Amino acid sequence: MTQEHHxxxxxxxxxxxxxxxxxxxxxxxxxxxxxxxxxxDARGVVATCSYEARRYGIHSAMPSxxxxxxxxxxxxxxxxxxxxxxxSVQIRKIFADYSELVEPLSLDEAYLDVSNxxxxxGSATLIAKAVKEKIKxxxxxxxxxxxxxxxxLAKLASDMDKPDGFYLxxxxxxxxxAEKLSVSKFHGIGKVTAGKMQALGIKTGKDLRRLSLLxxxxxxxxxAAHYYHICRGIDHRPxxxxxxxxxxxxxTTFQQDITSRQEILGYLQxxxxxxxxxxxDKQLVAYTLTVxxxxxxxxxxxxxxxxxxxxxxxxELLEELIKNTDIGKSSVRLLGITLSSLENKxxxxxxxxxxxxxxx
Amino acid sequence: xxxxxxxxxxxTPLQQIVSVIEKRQTMPILSNVLIVIEDDQLILTxxxxxxxxxxxxxxxxxxxxxxxxxARKFLDICRLLPNGAEIKFEQHDxxxxxxxxxxRFSLSCLPADNYPEFSESELENHFFINxxxxxxxxxxxxxxxxxxxxxxxxxGLLLNISNxxxxxxxSDGHRLSIYEDSLDQGTGYEARIIFPRxxxxxxxxxxxxxxxxxxxxxxxxxxxIFIKNLIFSAKLVDSKYPDFGKVxxxxxxxxxxxxxxxxxxxxxRVAILSNEKFKGVTLDITPDSLRISTHNPEHDEAEExxxxxxxxxxxxxxxxxxxxxxxxANLDSELAVLTIASNSSSCFIDEPTECVYKFIVMPMRx
Numbered sequence: 001m002t003q004e005h006h007x008x009x010x011x012x013x014x015x016x017x018x019x020x021x022x023x024x025x026x027x028x029x030x031x032x033x034x035x036x037x038x039x040x041d042a043r044g045v046v047a048t049c050s051y052e053a054r055r056y057g058i059h060s061a062m063p064s065x066x067x068x069x070x071x072x073x074x075x076x077x078x079x080x081x082x083x084x085x086x087x088s089v090q091i092r093k094i095f096a097d098y099s100e101l102v103e104p105l106s107l108d109e110a111y112l113d114v115s116n117x118x119x120x121x122g123s124a125t126l127i128a129k130a131v132k133e134k135i136k137x138x139x140x141x142x143x144x145x146x147x148x149x150x151x152x153l154a155k156l157a158s159d160m161d162k163p164d165g166f167y168l169x170x171x172x173x174x175x176x177x178a179e180k181l182s183v184s185k186f187h188g189i190g191k192v193t194a195g196k197m198q199a200l201g202i203k204t205g206k207d208l209r210r211l212s213l214l215x216x217x218x219x220x221x222x223x224a225a226h227y228y229h230i231c232r233g234i235d236h237r238p239x240x241x242x243x244x245x246x247x248x249x250x251x252t253t254f255q256q257d258i259t260s261r262q263e264i265l266g267y268l269q270x271x272x273x274x275x276x277x278x279x280x281d282k283q284l285v286a287y288t289l290t291v292x293x294x295x296x297x298x299x300x301x302x303x304x305x306x307x308x309x310x311x312x313x314x315x316e317l318l319e320e321l322i323k324n325t326d327i328g329k330s331s332v333r334l335l336g337i338t339l340s341s342l343e344n345k346x347x348x349x350x351x352x353x354x355x356x357x358x359x360x
Numbered sequence: 361x362x363x364x365x366x367x368x369x370x371x372t373p374l375q376q377i378v379s380v381i382e383k384r385q386t387m388p389i390l391s392n393v394l395i396v397i398e399d400d401q402l403i404l405t406x407x408x409x410x411x412x413x414x415x416x417x418x419x420x421x422x423x424x425x426x427x428x429x430x431a432r433k434f435l436d437i438c439r440l441l442p443n444g445a446e447i448k449f450e451q452h453d454x455x456x457x458x459x460x461x462x463x464r465f466s467l468s469c470l471p472a473d474n475y476p477e478f479s480e481s482e483l484e485n486h487f488f489i490n491x492x493x494x495x496x497x498x499x500x501x502x503x504x505x506x507x508x509x510x511x512x513x514x515x516g517l518l519l520n521i522s523n524x525x526x527x528x529x530x531s532d533g534h535r536l537s538i539y540e541d542s543l544d545q546g547t548g549y550e551a552r553i554i555f556p557r558x559x560x561x562x563x564x565x566x567x568x569x570x571x572x573x574x575x576x577x578x579x580x581x582x583x584x585i586f587i588k589n590l591i592f593s594a595k596l597v598d599s600k601y602p603d604f605g606k607v608x609x610x611x612x613x614x615x616x617x618x619x620x621x622x623x624x625x626x627x628x629r630v631a632i633l634s635n636e637k638f639k640g641v642t643l644d645i646t647p648d649s650l651r652i653s654t655h656n657p658e659h660d661e662a663e664e665x666x667x668x669x670x671x672x673x674x675x676x677x678x679x680x681x682x683x684x685x686x687x688x689a690n691l692d693s694e695l696a697v698l699t700i701a702s703n704s705s706s707c708f709i710d711e712p713t714e715c716v717y718k719f720i721v722m723p724m725r726x
Contacts, residue, residue: 287637305508308534320510343637347657351638352725353680354705355533357511357602 008124009239010112011146011154012095012131015163017108018048021087022077024140033058033074040068040076042255043333047079051163084108090139097134098127103239111151113239125168132166149174152187152235174233179206186230188223196220205231244342248279248286251336257296261328264335268318271337276311279339285310285348291321292336300334301325306341309355310348361397361425361451365417367441367460370402373415376590377406378435380413380562387476392428394475395449405475406431411559412478413566414591426472427451434458437465478593483577483584487521487547491587492570497528497539500717502564503686505557506532513599516554521547529604535683536604536720537690553578554601559594566592607720611702614672616645617712620696624688626664630654631681633662640724641681645700646674654681677704678724684709687719 014020018036023029033053037060038044044064056071067074088107095102101113112131120126128145135143144165146157153169156177160167169177182204184194200219202208208216208231216224229235250271258264268291279286289311290304303321311317377393385391394405402417438447441460448459451469458465498517506514509532520527524546528539555563566587575586578596585592630641634654644651647670653663677700684707688696693711700707709719 305510307510308532316510341637344657347635347638349725351635351640351678353534353638354722354725356531356536356604356607356706356720356722357514357533 007113007115007149008117008122009148009151009154010099010114010124010128010131011148011151011158012091012110012112012128012135013144013146013155013158013162014091014108014135015142015144016048016050016054017087017141018079018084019050019053020141021083022080023050025083029075029077033071035064035067035074035076036079037076038064038253039078040064043253049074087139087141091135091141091143094131094134094138098131101239101241103241103243111154111239125166129166132164150233150235151237151239152230153177153233155187156181156185176233178231178233179204179209181205183208183231186227187235188226188230193220193223245282245284246342247338247340248275248282248284248342249336249338250274250278251292251334253294253334254332257331257333259328259331261322264322264327264332265318267335268322268337269313271335272318273313275337275339276313279342280345283345284342285345286339287311287341287343288339289317289321290338290340291318292334292338293322293325293327293332294334294336295326296331296333298333309353309358310343311339361395361423361427362449363397363402363419363422364446364448365402365419367438367443367445367447369417370404370447371438373404373417373590374431374435374438376566377404377413377415378431379565380408380411381406381431382408389428389470389474389476391431392470392475393431393434394426394428394472396426396472397422397424398426407476407478408558409476409478410556410595411562412591412593413562414593416589416591425451427456427469428472428475429456429467429469433467437467480582480584480593481579483579483582485521485547485549485551485579486575486577487526487543488545489526489543489574489576490570491567491572491574493541494574495564495567495570497526497541497716498560498564498567500539500690501528501530501537502560503690504530504532504535504537504719505560507557509533511602513554513597513601516556516597517560518552518554518601520552522550523547529601531604534680534722535687536607537687537717538604538720539717541716551578551580552601553580553583554597554599555583556594556597559583563592563594566590607701607706610705612708613675613700613702614670615697615699616650616668616670618650618666618668618696618698620688620691620694622666623696624685626652626666627681627685627688630662630664631685633660634681638724639680639682640678641684642676642678644674644676645670645672647671675700675704677707679707679721680724683721687721690717690719 019034022034034050035046035053037047046060046062046064046067048060049058053074058067058070084107095110095112099112099114099117102110104110114124114127124147128147132143132145135141142164144158144162146154146167148154148157148169149171153174157167157169183189183197183202213228216228287310288306290302292302294300305321381391396403400419402419404415406413437458445460450457456467456469505517509515514532518529524543526541526543530537572588577584581596583594583596630652631639633656634641635656641652641654650666650668655661687709691711695712697710697712698707707721
């Protein structure tokens, strides 16, 4: 394996991606607070907002109604996923020109491993700047780039100088950088773990470094080794060029809570069909079905079942999954369907088990 | 209530009862075992409301009464006391004292009045069967039962009594096992019931004495089985078992005889490189050879060739290797006989001489 300090990783993150696409395509939106997401009078949330909107304290995942309170002048726009997808494809093509090893994280974010690149003297800094420039020229959008010797630090770096940022964390600076960082910014440390660490008096990477691997294991179990390493600026995760889809999920929040069992089953059926279509688009078939239910009081439950045969229009399965829930009694604000245990469609069809009591 | 009993007398019945008690309970009293002393008998009862086991033990040194105590704790105490220990059990209000030699335990208990009644309808039918025979019938079928299938009637076992004939059928749709035998006495009736999965597995564990004669009583909703000092009761699956008769009404290719162990070893080796999830292997059958082959998404390949005698048309058919292995492993004979339907829609596996069971494995579509 390549030595840690020999790797050169770039993290590219598009700035206010959805909002930037909207501002690019519609001059009237430029220099104005733009919010892409759900409508403020329904139960939508902010998907992305422009930097002009961020000045009002608006951020993604905030309820649109709250965003409206903060900035009544903001322009609310429904997402146009096709446009974002198109931009994303263009951007990924640019990545491919500079590195053979690209791991897209979402439509607007990716890691590039340029350890073995020969272009631009193999300089990660020059490549990152060239990628940014090319995105600006060809796609008309702004990106921030972070460069470092692993994924963890590269991602932190891209966030340092946003928007239109460039930031480099050298192998010499890495450990010190991680030390100064608040643990809540660490990869893999969410709200819950950060709170747990806070309670233990761990606020920064430096605090975390004081704990031995053993005592980390006692507190954090499986994740201990990862925390132990990242607070020292070490992250061996490779850039994974062929990340396979692990699950396909769709969900919907209702404008008004619903109670009727029949209605809920109808929505679940619709969501299932949508999810099956998405899987089919990726040439995948699924064997596990998970139903997610969020009740009016925000209590969320999931019910899951793995079948020995591929999931099709599993209406009786949906009924089975919601059997031991409060559906019909307690009203529901959100429903979701996730398909997992995915297999390539060709393989799935090749090994289609015939069934004595079922006709295909 | 008070009694003295030897550890060896209470341990086995207690273990049998605790096994039906679910670890997680909605009603606290269901994690308890009901203990009753009446008519010089110690009567232990455990239930999960779907299955109930009652054990009756003759007892001399006892004063009547009834109480419920935490089943697992009581079992663990009895289990961990030394072999042959004398156990003294005394109730004091809402506590039970368990004394043995120099060990003393005090357990919190719940009153017997609150112990749920196991509701049973009138059991109009009955028959007698030898425990060894029933155990064999279960062993040959249970492995084909479905587990958590949405077709809930498959998560169980079909029991069909037709006068003096008994038939057991289990299937998860992918394979089916059928066991047919005769009873010693005619029953004069025809009945079909579905025994739920958990009850089948629990019952099977209780049939360790092959010589015991069982009395089985049942209706369409309930079954009750008398096994020596035990009474096993279960609720039945209220549904119709699907029709599997069609699979027998087909034309078949000539049967293929193979040494069971040779087939088992070859299948096990080839399966190493099969797709992990589907375990698919292809059987190419010609007059003198059976070729078993597979490949997986990593492009690994495996192939085994067995010499056979087969007097039919060459054919190619794919199966889940695990299903074939399960069936073959359950044959008692040295030779396995594979008979494939002429439209390649199913494969029968049984013994060369007439036997009471038959396994059917459905193929994978190629």
